Amino acid sequence: MPTSPAKRPRPLSPNIQNYRPQxxxxLSIANRISGVxxxxxxxxxxxxxxxxxAGPEAYAVVQGAFASWLGQVVLFGCTFAFFLHLCGGIRHLVWDMGYGYELGSIYASGWTVxxxxxxxxVLAWIxxxxxxx
Incomplete structure (x- = not known):
């Protein structure tokens, strides 16, 4: 008796099994995340x-949160997100002008970002x- 199509396991695509993020x-995903x-x-x-x-008391509370180790980590992350988004945007502007589409240029500009x-x-924090x- 043949097995029904619903009982057979679905084949996995070899592309999914061998995929390595480029x-x-x-950088495309990181650009979207940094924007959010x-x-x-x-x-x-x-x-x-x-x-x-609101005044000195409210300001002191927020400044205290920013001065904590967690606040500093968040501010550092925000700084990195800003520069990642900025550099990625500059890269896209260069692409919009029609430059940098060669494979070597794409990887060079990616690592430059x-x-x-x-x-x-690091320079901003210093x-x-x-x-x-």
Whole structure:
């Protein structure tokens, strides 16, 4: 007696089993995630501004949250998200002008986005520590 089609296991695509994320796909997803994180960071910025407008007590509470180790990690992440989104946007502007579509250029610009984001984040934090006291 033949087995019904519903009882047979579905074959898995060999592409799914052998898929390895590419730099371009990872950066595309990271760009979207960083955009969402920056939207959330904008809400936190508004909260900070409202606390500053509300008076010293409210401002001290928000500043205390930002000064905590968790607040510093979140601010560092927001800084990295900002620069990742910025560098990715510049990369897309170059593509919009019709440049950089060769495979070597795509990977070079992708790694430049990653490296530039890291370097700009670290430089921004060093500048904030040096200039901010």
């Amino acid at each position: 730099l371009t796909s990872v 994180l920056l939207s959330l960071a904008a809400v936190v910025l508004v909260i900070w501004l409202l606390a500053a407008a 990653v490296a530039g984001s890291v370097v700009l984040t 500048a904030s520590l040096v200039l901010g006291g």
